[in-house]
Amino acid sequence: MPEASSSPQILISEVGPRDGLQSVSAIMPLEARKAWVAAEAAAGVREIEVGSFVPAKVIPQMAGTAELVAYAREIPDLTVAALVPNLRGAQDAIEAGAHKISIPFSVSETHSLKNVRRTHDQMIEQVRAIAELVAQQPEEQRPHFEAGLSTAFGCTLEGPVSDDLVVRSAERLIEAGCAEVGLSDTTGYANPAQVRRLIRKVRAAVGDDKLTGVHLHNTRGVGLANALAALDEGITTLDSSLGGLGGCPFAPGASGNIVTEDLVFMLEAMGYDTGIDIPALMKVRDVVRDALPDEPLYGFIPDAGLPLGFAHA
């Protein structure tokens, strides 16, 4: 192994243990969730969104996330991320020791009301309260606080979402105290031209360093083309899900995060450095399959295999 790589580094943020598990009806036991996180970190994944801090009666699949965060924190060099829907969730996540917390902000207000039963103004209040709580933490346990602009590329309830509303939402979230915003194609509506355009517009409004990641779905088959468009714009963090597990339970018909295995293949083939060992990553599927035998796992690379003589470009 070379001591240092000159290839540009891309951070894959695995969201399967959160976005994947909360979308399937079966409940994965906590021990299996731990095994999944451990195996994927061992394959070289450096950031994992391990769960969300929601009441177990609302999303029982996410019960025990605090214990999972505490477990994952012990894994060296792993950034432990968690989703928080509100201030209460943020309090729990910080207490558990999450390195990074993300709150979803639905640019489509209809989707926001359906998903978290809050208006935009109410969400901004939550964000402001969380930002204050984060700022009060001693530096060594202060999490990175992000907001994800859900339905940024269109909404299954409202239809098209205006670029201006995405930009204004990003500005409000940064003003309310988020360190960063991300663009989320919650509904799988995005196309590469739109990805490029929205990244440029949001960055122009809030600064390049305040938009470094995107969350893409492959619902309409263009997920990796959208990822390529985002890379071209200088995005350095891409969310994906092992086996494509997951989607959004409150966006009807929308399913399918981009598949981590396929994304890592594309990036490594192009000469990016993800730090991830593809054969080891493939074996993580067994952990998920053993715990959720009835859930289909997706991915082209697992079916087709790597090209003959494949090597990091």
Add this chain to the structure above:
Amino acid sequence: MPEASSSPQILISEVGPRDGLQSVSAIMPLEARKAWVAAEAAAGVREIEVGSFVPAKVIPQMAGTAELVAYAREIPDLTVAALVPNLRGAQDAIEAGAHKISIPFSVSETHSLKNVRRTHDQMIEQVRAIAELVAQQPEEQRPHFEAGLSTAFGCTLEGPVSDDLVVRSAERLIEAGCAEVGLSDTTGYANPAQVRRLIRKVRAAVGDDKLTGVHLHNTRGVGLANALAALDEGITTLDSSLGGLGGCPFAPGASGNIVTEDLVFMLEAMGYDTGIDIPALMKVRDVVRDALPDEPLYGFIPDAGLPLGFAHA
């Protein structure tokens, strides 16, 4: 409908009736092949590779291609393309009246020997003889003559294929009399960085106007990302197959052309003008399904549907 569009036009070249049908073991009756071609042209597809001119004892699925070419020629505004493996096939294709003929040239000589049992030198001889035959035709029935650089992105038998060999092959083919070359990801090995690099290198060697089309597969999930990379380089013709039917029967493990339905969605969403009506295109699947009930048809758009409020960008 607006009288003229200011959107950049992209030509989708449907290859399902050739690449698709020769890859499946079932034989589609000639009448169904005609119905497929007619329905897809009616949906706005302006170029269709309707078949290949090979002996029916080698590929029985392609029997009757001459009659199909004659039928398709009567469809207004449709470019009727055919694949020819050699001089004999070219003679038959010209006699049948094909507007465009393509010969596959495997950059991997191992693949060439396996696929058409000819060395590179022998293939160049065929190309030279076909070019002479084409030149002898009266102008009104002279077909456009292309060569497809098969296995340009890697070979399932040889592994990596060098860029230099692709460039030298392109130069030899143009020198031998092809009007144009295309890059073919026969094996589904390509990645977007390689697509960009090879297009630039080949164009630098033979001229931009001598490489305007690429033939991509989605075997490893990155087919549409590769298409995006090709568009960025100025490629204006993209091959694809309805329902993703097809692949290469002599490249083990390689399957799956990019899906016409998904490609058209991506292009139209990005603001390109393909001239294709997506709902009409979707209905063409019924024609194929009725004639080949046991063949799986792929595609994300057929499963997920168009985004709510979708309109040509």
